[in-house]
Amino acid sequence: MNDKQENQIYSSQSLLYSGPLPPPKDFYDYEQALPGTANRILLIAEQEAEHRRKNEEKIIKYTGRGQIFAFILAIISLGLIFFSILKGEPLGAIVPAIIALSSLIAVFMGKRKS
Numbered sequence: 757m758n759d760k761q762e763n764q765i766y767s768s769q770s771l772l773y774s775g776p777l778p779p780p781k782d783f784y785d786y787e788q789a790l791p792g793t794a795n796r797i798l799l800i801a802e803q804e805a806e807h808r809r810k811n812e813e814k815i816i817k818y819t820g821r822g823q824i825f826a827f828i829l830a831i832i833s834l835g836l837i838f839f840s841i842l843k844g845e846p847l848g849a850i851v852p853a854i855i856a857l858s859s860l861i862a863v864f865m866g867k868r869k870s
Contacts, residue, residue, distance in 0.1 A: 776801035822862070830859035 773779055777797065778786065787794040833856035840849040 776804055826859040826862040830856045833859065 771779075777783065783794055783797070786797065833852040836852035837849040837856065840846065840852065
């Protein structure tokens with residue numbers, strides 16, 4: 757038997773990155789492997805950023821419209837409640853009251869999510 761012992765050392769490395777662009781070293785390697793790839797990667801990242809900005813603008817626009825609509829609906833419902841009570845029909849105020857409360861809740865919930 758051989759008295760020598762063999763020791764082996766294993767090493768493993770993993771690199772993680774997030775974002776639309778790879779690290780500079782990988783970016784350079786892509787360009788070396790296939791010329792023009794760096795430009796294509798940049799173009800894709802720019803298009804993605806533009807798409808994201810447009811979607812965020814739409815969300816902000818429609819959220820504001822929804823809050824305005826809910827506020828108008830709540831005011832109309834409160835007017836109907838007041839009118840029903842003045843006419844001596846308190847039961848006729850129940851449906852507008854529910855609509856008004858749900859509209860106001862929607863307005864405040866919309867603000868909290870933003």
